[in-house]
Amino acid sequence: MKTDAFALRHIGPRENDLQHMFKTIGVDSIDQLIYETLPDDIRLKAPLNLEPALTEYEYLNHIAQLGNKNKIYKSYIGLGYHPAIVPAPIQRNIFENPGWYTAYTPYQAEIAQGRLEALLNYQTTVIELTGMEIANASLLDEGTSAAEAMALLFDVRTRDQKKNKVAKFFVSEEILPQTLSVLQTRSTPIGVELVIGNHEEFDFSDEFFGAILQYPGKFGQVHDYASFITNAKAKDIKIAVAADILSLVKLTSPGELGADVVVGTTQRFGIPMGYGGPHAAFFATKEEYKRSMPGRIIGVTIDVNGNRALRMALQTREQHIKREKATSNICTAQVLLAVMAGMYAVYHGPKGLQYIADKVHASAVTTADALNKLGVYQTNTSFFDTILVKADAAKVKAAAEAKEINFYYVDADTVSISFNETTSIKDINDILAVFAEATGKSAEKVTSLTETVALPENLVRTSDFLKHDVFNKHHSETALMRYIKKLERLDLALNHSMISLGSCTMKLNAAAEMLPLSYPNWNSIHPFAPIEQAEGYQIMLKKLEEQLNVITGFAGTTLQPNSGAQGEYAGLMVIRAYQKSIGQEHRNIALIPASAHGTNPATAHMAGMEVVVTKTSENGNIDVEDLRAKAILHKDNLACLMVTYPSTHGVYEASIIEVIKIIHENGGQVYMDGANMNAQVGLTNPGHIGADVCHLNLHKTFAIPHGGGGPGVGPICVAKHLVPFLPTNPVITTGGDSAITAISAAPWGSALVCLISYGYITMLGEEGLTSSTHHAILNANYIKERLAGHYDTLYTGEMNRAAHEMILECRPFKANGIEVTDIAKRLMDYGFHAPTVSFPVAGTLMIEPTESENLEELDRFCDAMISIRKEIDEASADDKNNVLKNSPHTLAMLTTDNWVLPYTREKAAFPLDYLHENKFWPGVRRVDDAYGDRNLICSCAPIEAYMEN
Ligand SMILES: *Cc1c(COP(=O)(O)O)cnc(C)c1O
Numbered sequence: 013m014k015t016d017a018f019a020l021r022h023i024g025p026r027e028n029d030l031q032h033m034f035k036t037i038g039v040d041s042i043d044q045l046i047y048e049t050l051p052d053d054i055r056l057k058a059p060l061n062l063e064p065a066l067t068e069y070e071y072l073n074h075i076a077q078l079g080n081k082n083k084i085y086k087s088y089i090g091l092g093y094h095p096a097i098v099p100a101p102i103q104r105n106i107f108e109n110p111g112w113y114t115a116y117t118p119y120q121a122e123i124a125q126g127r128l129e130a131l132l133n134y135q136t137t138v139i140e141l142t143g144m145e146i147a148n149a150s151l152l153d154e155g156t157s158a159a160e161a162m163a164l165l166f167d168v169r170t171r172d173q174k175k176n177k178v179a180k181f182f183v184s185e186e187i188l189p190q191t192l193s194v195l196q197t198r199s200t201p202i203g204v205e206l207v208i209g210n211h212e213e214f215d216f217s218d219e220f221f222g223a224i225l226q227y228p229g230k231f232g233q234v235h236d237y238a239s240f241i242t243n244a245k246a247k248d249i250k251i252a253v254a255a256d257i258l259s260l261v262k263l264t265s266p267g268e269l270g271a272d273v274v275v276g277t278t279q280r281f282g283i284p285m286g287y288g289g290p291h292a293a294f295f296a297t298k299e300e301y302k303r304s305m306p307g308r309i310i311g312v313t314i315d316v317n318g319n320r321a322l323r324m325a326l327q328t329r330e331q332h333i334k335r336e337k338a339t340s341n342i343c344t345a346q347v348l349l350a351v352m353a354g355m356y357a358v359y360h361g362p363k364g365l366q367y368i369a370d371k372v373h374a375s376a377v378t379t380a381d382a383l384n385k386l387g388v389y390q391t392n393t394s395f396f397d398t399i400l401v402k403a404d405a406a407k408v409k410a411a412a413e414a415k416e417i418n419f420y421y422v423d424a425d426t427v428s429i430s431f432n433e434t435t436s437i438k439d440i441n442d443i444l445a446v447f448a449e450a451t452g453k454s455a456e457k458v459t460s461l462t463e464t465v466a467l468p469e470n471l472v473r474t475s476d477f478l479k480h481d482v483f484n485k486h487h488s489e490t491a492l493m494r495y496i497k498k499l500e501r502l503d504l505a506l507n508h509s510m511i512s513l514g515s516c517t518m519k520l521n522a523a524a525e526m527l528p529l530s531y532p533n534w535n536s537i538h539p540f541a542p543i544e545q546a547e548g549y550q551i552m553l554k555k556l557e558e559q560l561n562v563i564t565g566f567a568g569t570t571l572q573p574n575s576g577a578q579g580e581y582a583g584l585m586v587i588r589a590y591q592k593s594i595g596q597e598h599r600n601i602a603l604i605p606a607s608a609h610g611t612n613p614a615t616a617h618m619a620g621m622e623v624v625v626t627k628t629s630e631n632g633n634i635d636v637e638d639l640r641a642k643a644i645l646h647k648d649n650l651a652c653l654m655v656t657y658p659s660t661h662g663v664y665e666a667s668i669i670e671v672i673k674i675i676h677e678n679g680g681q682v683y684m685d686g687a688n689m690n691a692q693v694g695l696t697n698p699g700h701i702g703a704d705v706c707h708l709n710l711h712k713t714f715a716i717p718h719g720g721g722g723p724g725v726g727p728i729c730v731a732k733h734l735v736p737f738l739p740t741n742p743v744i745t746t747g748g749d750s751a752i753t754a755i756s757a758a759p760w761g762s763a764l765v766c767l768i769s770y771g772y773i774t775m776l777g778e779e780g781l782t783s784s785t786h787h788a789i790l791n792a793n794y795i796k797e798r799l800a801g802h803y804d805t806l807y808t809g810e811m812n813r814a815a816h817e818m819i820l821e822c823r824p825f826k827a828n829g830i831e832v833t834d835i836a837k838r839l840m841d842y843g844f845h846a847p848t849v850s851f852p853v854a855g856t857l858m859i860e861p862t863e864s865e866n867l868e869e870l871d872r873f874c875d876a877m878i879s880i881r882k883e884i885d886e887a888s889a890d891d892k893n894n895v896l897k898n899s900p901h902t903l904a905m906l907t908t909d910n911w912v913l914p915y916t917r918e919k920a921a922f923p924l925d926y927l928h929e930n931k932f933w934p935g936v937r938r939v940d941d942a943y944g945d946r947n948l949i950c951s952c953a954p955i956e957a958y959m960e961n
Contacts, residue, residue, distance in 0.1 A: 016067045019780035022520055022772075023787050024866035033794045033867065042786045046695065048811040049789055051666040054696040060562050065777025068524040075771065079533040081548035085416040086439060087285070087538040090398050090430025091230060091743070092154050092188050092256075092757065094280040095536065097433050101489050102282060102355050105496040106348070108530060110717075113348055114506035114521055116513060116845065117308075117721035121323035122315075122900050123840050125935035126499030127351055127720045128322035131310045133482055134278075134292070134354030136951040140477040141260040142274040143267025144296035146950050148307040150278075150350040150722075151342060152574040154254060155194035155757035157275035157293035158187075158224060160306040160340055161252035162195060163618075164273060164297070165222035166204055167304050167339045170248060173221050179204055180220045182249075184211045186229030189742040191254060193754035195224070197585065197739075201620030202339075211240050216247045224252040227266060228259055231420075231428045232376075232398025236471055241270040257281060257294070258433075259396040261369035264471045273297045280432065282356035283349050286529075287549050288539035288758025289574065290723030290765055292346035292353055302326065302948060306340035308721065313944025315937040323939045325948055336623040338614035344575040344711060344726075348719030355496065358486050362478040368433050372397045374461035375431040379440050382458050388447050391426075394468045398430040407450040415446055418541055437461070480952045502935040503720075504845050509932070510865045510873055512795075514817040514848040514858025515609070515660055517690045517712035519784075525715055525771040529764055539758040540743045553760055556770045560729050563773070563781070564686070564706055565699020568735035570747060571727045572754070572761040576687055577611040579707025579726030580654070582739060582755040584619035586705060586730060587652050587681045589737040589752050599651040599679065603642055605634050607661055607852045612654045612685060621651055632661035632807035634671055643678040650680035657684055657701070658691050658815040660852040661807040662792070672702040681705065686729075689713040690862065691789065691816035694782025698729070705730040714769035725762050725769070787863035788816040791870060795861055798874040802881040806856060817860035819853055829889035830896055832857060835880055840900035841921060842876035843932045872926055879923055895920060900934040 013020075025033060030042075039045045066074060087095055098107065106112045118124030118131075131149040138147040151157040162181055169178060181204050183195060192208070199206050211225060223244060228234040241251050252273040253266035258280050260266075266274045279291035297305060303326070311325025360368065373396055380390040380399045390399045405421040412419055420428040429443065437458060444455035465472070478484075486492045504511075511518040528534050537546055557569040573579040584602070591599050602616035606628045613623045624642055627635040634655070643650060653675045658664040665671075672682050684698040684706035690713045692698075698706040710716045710725035730738065740751035741759035760766070776784060796805050796814045806819040822832040832855050836846030848858040861870060880896070887894045893914055895901075901920040911917060922928055 016069070017780070018065060018068050018524070018775035019783055021068070022522060022776060022780065023784060023863050024869070025787055025790065026866065029867040033790060036797050037793050038797070042790060045790060045793060045813070046786060049809055049813040049815065050664050050695055053669060054664070054701050056694070056696055056700055060694055060778045060781065062559060062562055062773065062778045065780050066774055068775060071771055071775050072524060072527065075528045075767070076531070078548040078552055079528065079531050081551065082533045082537055083416070083545040084533055084536050085418045085541065085545060086442070087418050087541065088429045088431065089418050089420045089538045089540050090428060091420060091540060092190070092277055093285050093538050094430060094432040095285065095434045096280045096282055098282050098284055099356060099359050101492050101496070102352055102359065103530065105493055106352055106355060108526070109500070110507040110521070111500040111503065111505050112351065113717040113719050115503050115720040116511055116516065116518060116718050117347070118324055120836065120840070120846055121321065121939045122837065122934040122936055123504040123845065123932070125322055126502035127347065128310050129499055130351040130354050131347065132322060132950070132952055133358055134350045135310060136480065137354055137357040137478065138294040138296050139951050141257060141265065142255065142296040143265025143475070144274055145299040146302055146305065146309065147294060147296040148305055148309045150292035150346045151295050151307050152346060152578065153289060153291065153293050153757040154188065154275060154277040155191040155754065156578070157295050158191045158252065158254050159194050159198035160295060161224065161273040161275050162199065162204060162222065163202065163339045164301060164304050164306065165250040165252060166202065168301060169221045173248065178219055178221045180207050181205070182214055182220055182223035183208045184223070184225045185209060186211070186226040186233070186235070187224060187254065188226060188230050190754055190757040193742045194757060197753040197755060201618065211235070211237070214240070216243050216249065218247055220249045222250040222252060224254060227253050227255045228396050228398065231392070231400045231422060232395040232430070233392045234263065234394045234396060234467060234471060236468060238269055245270060256396065258369050258372065260473070261365050262373060262396060262467060262473055264473050265475065268475065278350070278353035281353035283352055284535035284764065285538050286535050286762070286764030287537040287546060288760055289762035290346055290349050292350035304339065307342045307345055309950050311944045312949040313940050315939050317937050319936060321936040321939045323941060323944055325944055325950060327941065333610050335610050335613040336617045338617060341577040341581065341611045341614035341618060343577050343611050344724035345722040347721035348723060351720065357478060358483055358495070359492050361483045361487055362476065364487070371461070372431050372433060372435070373465070374463065375435040375440060377464050377466045378458055378462045379429065379431070379443055380466070381462060381464070382440070382444050382455065383447055386444065386447055386451065386453055386455050388451060395466050397432070398428060401427045401429060403427055403447060403450060408446060411446045411449040415442055417442065417446060418538065420540070482952055504932055509843050509845070510861065510869050511845040512847045512859045512861050512873065513845070514662070514819070514860040515687055515851070516718070516848065517860060517862055518718065519715060519862040520864035521715055521717035521768070524775065525768045528767050528771070534767060535764055543744060549763060552770050553763060553766060556766055556773070559773045560708065560727060563693055563697060564708070564729040565697040566729040567732040568738055568748070569727050569729045570738040571725065571763070571766055572739050572756045572759070573707065573726040573728065574756050574761050575722070575724040576707055576709040576726040577615060578755055579728045580611060580615040580683070580685065581618060583683050583705045583707055583728045584615060584621065584652065585752050585755070586728065586734050586737040587683065588619060589750065590734050591651065593750065596679070599649055601646040601649045601651055603639065603650070603653045603675070605655060607632070607659060608654060608656060609660065609685065609687065616654065632659070632663060633665045634667060636667050636670060639671060640674050643674050643680065647678035650675070650678050652681045652683050654683045654685060656688060657698070658688050662815045662817040662819055662858070663807050663809050664691070664815055666810060668701055687712055688816065691785065693785045694778065695785050699731065705734055710766070710769040715772040716765050716768045723762050723765055725765060784863045791861040791863060791865055792816050792818055792859070794870055795859060795874060799877055802878050806853065817858055820857045820859060822857055823855040825884050827889065828884055828887040829892065830884050830887055834896040834899065837938055838880050838883070838896050838899040839876060840934045842879070842924065843927060843930060844873060844876055875924055900937065902937055903933045905937070
């Protein structure tokens with residue numbers, strides 16, 4: 013056996029554990045288990061045609077060599093992406109730390125107080141810099157954040173506006189090109205008409221419900237929008253402002269100018285450009301719109317002891333739970349990047365941010381002045397970081413590229429130059445030398461930065477920001493390091509124990525997959541750099557697309573969508589474009605089984621489709637006759653079916669081939685939600701089964717870490733007839749011949765983290781991937797059998813097997829007064845994160861162990877679940893004072909001198925032996941969700957401030 017095979021590191025169970033596992037399950041071999049699990053007619057007949065696996069060492073060499081093909085030029089391209097300095101302690105202690113990047117979305121607040129606090133810091137930073145009342149954490153990129161702003165303003169139109177079908181949205185021509193493209197994609201299906209123009213010529217007619225402005229403009233001009241906003245308000249036109257976060261340190265905030273929503277990206281707060289992402293976008297608005305706000309809001313509340321605690325606010329109002337009434341489908345966001353950006357603000361504090369913004373501004377002014385002396389003129393009348401220069405673009409480009417410098421070339425005689433935190437005096441002299449060469453003159457050397465300011469006096473920021481303690485005391489590295497560690501210790505991540513979240517596939521995120529993210533020649537490229545400078549990226553992305561084509565059995569892939577839900581949206585929009593191309597534009601019905609993830613109906617609604625829900629039969633499967641009847645009923649208008657496979661019930665439904673046939677016969681396309689692809693890879697695939705398009709969650713199946721709720725990558729893979737419609741980008745052309753407009757801001761979405769999935773597939777190869785699927789199914793069925801007799805599995809396949817996950821019935825425990833949440837909270841005392849709670853069936857737990865967990869960990873988890881089952885039997889509905897209801901137990905509780913609970917401390921906190929060696933302490937007692945929703949606070953105000961209300 014080759015002991016350096018990556019598969020041996022990735023897959024948990026050891027060879028000598030297998031016999032025991034088989035015996036427990038009641039099979040002789042993996043082959044028998046797979047035979048009993050997967051319907052035969054969907055199995056692939058041949059192995060996936062992938063290149064032989066590389067070892068970790070070989071892969072790291074390969075990726076280093078490929079990285080050398082990326083040319084790292086100095087980037088002054090701007091357009092929403094800037095070189096940024098990732099503070100080394102943030103890089104090492106967060107970005108490269110599994111304690112942070114392997115955590116899940118903080119649904120279980122008691123074991124997530126660390127990242128919740130970090131996200132509250134992020135929200136506070138956004139709220140204060142934008143001058144708004146509330147902010148979320150976070151959205152996917154500036155383009156989609158702007159689209160969410162448009163959708164929110166459309167949604168909150170006044171009754172009059174709705175009655176009069178007011179549907180126009182003004183877009184300033186100063187908007188970033190990629191933002192415009194995303195707005196175009198997102199406006200049409202919801203019935204919004206975009207009107208693009210010069211804001212100074214806008215007529216404020218009452219056909220408009222809203223407008224979006226860019227601040228500063230795309231090539232740097234700082235416009236004074238005050239009178240525009242005043243005039244708009246008078247006509248009940250709501251205003252969104254897309255703002256540059258760093259400029260807001262110097263400029264009057266959009267909130268002070270009267271904006272209703274402010275969006276943008278926090279990339280330049282210490283996040284690498286990464287050839288497009290991932291970066292956290294922000295979204296800030298007024299309190300009155302909180303119920304319509306997309307994404308996740310972190311809020312302050314109290315625990316059962318009345319102590320301050322944090323949690324995700326308004327969870328039951330979360331957009332995707334509104335299903336077909338939702339105006340947004342955001343689920344996975346950009347949590348890890350928001351954590352980093354918030355920490356950048358903590359580390360620099362208000363003074364540090366001032367210094368950085370001043371320096372960036374001074375670099376721009378100094379360069380403009382020096383160019384002026386050279387006879388090269390700059391046309392922005394006021395600017396923060398970007399100057400617009402009149403010069404022969406072709407000559408400048410030739411001279412610049414020879415010096416490894418990128419500018420943005422607006423047209424034949426206009427060059428845009430954006431400055432950033434990394435710009436030095438030497439860089440400025442290099443820029444001057446380029447222009448000297450292009451104009452045949454010689455430039456005087458600059459030796460210091462000017463103090464002249466090029467901002468309009470009435471737009472200079474006078475309000476202060478980030479006064480809170482947290483932004484003013486972690487400015488030495490020791491202090492920051494300890495603060496990060498303190499937060500990290502509050503969070504349960506994969507580096508502590510297994511996280512068996514069904515449908516989320518919390519598998520290993522291998523170090524070898526992660527390392528290249530820190531290599532400068534991978535993380536320092538601007539997404540709009542000339543494509544020939546990104547050869548390494550282009551090779552890697554193309555190979556990954558091809559690997560995903562092979563794995564899904566499809567003909568083409570786009571990596572652009574930044575989450576699974578964005579992939580769903582891309583898929584439906586591609587279907588729409590295809591149907592339009594064959595004269596079937598009227599098709600607008602999406603059939604969606606009742607068990608679907610909430611993002612499915614939300615997405616269909618955003619794509620302008622009408623959702624028709626199909627029934628689930630008693631055994632959890634799609635009710636084929638109901639589906640047939642509805643497909644036939646709607647056959648003239650059927651656009652598609654959205655189906656998850658294996659289903660969210662953890663079963664490979666044998667009827668899938670029949671289901672797909674029904675949809676095709678009635679003129680529809682089949683969209684497969686690939687969140688459960690971990691149960692398919694190497695055994696079957698959507699192409700083979702007959703679907704037309706699927707999305708993949710690279711952050712589930714393909715090893716990108718969840719990062720506490722993002723980043724994600726949600727590529728779609730499509731059959732041949734849909735390839736021409738894959739999305740493009742307005743700056744760098746990509747996608748198909750009849751491409752739809754952009755889904756995301758960057759041409760290849762979050763290209764940097766695509767490296768992880770590329771590494772995963774390249775190091776596992778065909779055998780390792782298939783073996784991973786085998787072991788995912790093996791581990792799930794092992795848990796199912798070990799828990800049999802203690803917990804019932806709700807649904808199984810025809811031969812009584814689970815797929816890669818299973819749903820445990822917990823509703824009967826209500827007789828003893830125990831809810832499924834009590835089990836989730838009690839698991840914390842045992843050192844585990846709960847499985848998925850109440851999805852897709854209320855009152856149940858959905859467990860997905862993944863292939864990466866070994867037998868010892870599976871047993872530890874099962875022991876905990878069985879021990880809890882005994883505690884449930886001991887509980888009674890009449891007496892709430894028991895270990896389950898009081899869970900989780902904190903260290904403060906356990907060490908109190910006044911222990912009055914009717915069970916021992918040992919039972920409370922150390923119910924099983926292994927806990928003596930490895931105990932995780934929840935940060936707070938059970939949080940009060942209702943209290944937090946009634947008193948929504950989403951910034952770092954002290955608790956007393958809101959306890960008075
Ligand atoms: C996770 C998931 C989604 C949404 O994916 P995101 O990346 O969170 O947007 C959609 N469908 C199913 C079944 C999922 O499990």
